[in-house]
Amino acid sequence: MEPHGTPSWNSSWNSCRQVIFSKDELDVLKSQTNDIVKIVEPYVDYYLNNKNFKQRGGAVIYDLAVPMYYLYPQMFTVENGDVNVHTYFDERHGQTTFRPHENSTIKLVRNINSQMFKEIFAKALS
Numbered sequence: 001m002e003p004h005g006t007p008s009w010n011s012s013w014n015s016c017r018q019v020i021f022s023k024d025e026l027d028v029l030k031s032q033t034n035d036i037v038k039i040v041e042p043y044v045d046y047y048l049n050n051k052n053f054k055q056r057g058g059a060v061i062y063d064l065a066v067p068m069y070y071l072y073p074q075m076f077t078v079e080n081g082d083v084n085v086h087t088y089f090d091e092r093h094g095q096t097t098f099r100p101h102e103n104s105t106i107k108l109v110r111n112i113n114s115q116m117f118k119e120i121f122a123k124a125l126s
Helices: 023-031 037-048 062-071 114-125
Strands: 008-011 076-085 096-100 106-112
Touching: 023 037, 037 062, 062 106, 062 114
Parallel strands: 008 106
Antiparallel strands: 076 096, 076 106
């Protein structure tokens, strides 16, 4: 345990969007009976019934990033740094910034090996 706080990680929307599931992959997920499907089923239903699915280029299943990071951190590229959320009620309210800092206990995910991610997830389903 770090003396400065609990280690944590954060993933930007952009890094999660590096792992995109196609309609065919969603159809396969939908047919599974494995318990892990319970995590992704709401996403599968949402994307398969969403008229804008093709415009999005596929399905992003954000909830998979957390367990995958803890089980397989080697597939993630991270950067230590400080996160600041602007809390004053002005034009910058809610703006979140990241400043690299090698001694920070916060890790920001910069990249995900999407091929490895999908391969490991597929093995978990079988």
